[in-house]
Amino acid sequence: MSYSAAGAIGNVLSGVDKSWGNSSIGVVFKLLTEGEFANPVICLDEIDKASNSTLSSGSERNPLNELLALLEPATAKEHRDRCAEIRVDARHIIWIATANSLRGLSAPLLSRFKLILVGKPDARSAITIALSVTATASAALGVPVKRLRGEVLHLLATMTPRVMRQVWTAAAGWAISNGRFDVTMDDISRGLGVDVPAADRLH
Known part of the structure; x- marks a missing residue:
C-alpha cells in the first residue's frame, strides 16, 4: 500500500463508515476474514509522504495515527472495521513500512517499529x-x-x-x-x- 498520495489511508486500513455512499471494508478486515492466514504481511510504502486529510468538520486527520492502535497488541486485538462494524484480532499482522526519511514521523510511531537504516549502495x-x-x-x-x-x-x-x-x-x-x-x-x-x-x- 502506497502512502505517497493517500490522505485517507486510514479508511483503506479500517474501512469507510456505512453512512458514506462509498462505504467499504478495510484491508485489515478483508485480509483476516477472507485470507488464508491470521498473520498476513502488510507493507506500507513511503509513509513519510503521508499527508493529512481534511474532515467534513474542517479538522485535519493524520493518516499515520490510524496505525498506532494497529501496531499496539492490546488495541489491535480489538480492531473494529468501520464498515463491517465487527471486531477482529489484528495482533498477528506483520507490518513493514518504508520511508526515505524519518523526519516528520512521530516518536510513538517510530517506537512501534524496529528501525533498519539502509545506506547508499556501494x-x-x-x-x-x-x-x-x-x-x-x-x-x-x-x-x-x-x-x-x-x-x-x-x-x-x-x-x-x-x-x-x-x-x-x-x-x-x-x-x-x-x-x-x-x-x-x-x-x-x-x-x-x-x-x-x-x-x-x-x-
Missing part, C-alpha cells in the same frame, strides 16, 4: 541494482534487449533506480527502432536528450 551493489532494474524494464518492453555491459552498465549504475529505468527504457527504444537489441552509449545519450562526449564516458 559500487558492486549499484551494478547489481542496474542489472535488475534494466532486466525488469526489458521484460516489460517485451523485447530481448541484451544484458547490460561495459560503460553503459557503469553509467546507469550511477543513477537512482527511477531515473535508471526511465533512461534505459528510452535508450532501449532508440536501439530497437534502429533494428538492434544491444544498447549503446549513443542510445543512452538520446535517452537522456544530451550528447555524452567520449572523453567523459566511464571505462
Whole structure:
C-alpha cells in the first residue's frame, strides 16, 4: 500500500463508515476474514509522504495515527472495521513500512517499529541494482534487449533506480527502432536528450 498520495489511508486500513455512499471494508478486515492466514504481511510504502486529510468538520486527520492502535497488541486485538462494524484480532499482522526519511514521523510511531537504516549502495551493489532494474524494464518492453555491459552498465549504475529505468527504457527504444537489441552509449545519450562526449564516458 502506497502512502505517497493517500490522505485517507486510514479508511483503506479500517474501512469507510456505512453512512458514506462509498462505504467499504478495510484491508485489515478483508485480509483476516477472507485470507488464508491470521498473520498476513502488510507493507506500507513511503509513509513519510503521508499527508493529512481534511474532515467534513474542517479538522485535519493524520493518516499515520490510524496505525498506532494497529501496531499496539492490546488495541489491535480489538480492531473494529468501520464498515463491517465487527471486531477482529489484528495482533498477528506483520507490518513493514518504508520511508526515505524519518523526519516528520512521530516518536510513538517510530517506537512501534524496529528501525533498519539502509545506506547508499556501494559500487558492486549499484551494478547489481542496474542489472535488475534494466532486466525488469526489458521484460516489460517485451523485447530481448541484451544484458547490460561495459560503460553503459557503469553509467546507469550511477543513477537512482527511477531515473535508471526511465533512461534505459528510452535508450532501449532508440536501439530497437534502429533494428538492434544491444544498447549503446549513443542510445543512452538520446535517452537522456544530451550528447555524452567520449572523453567523459566511464571505462
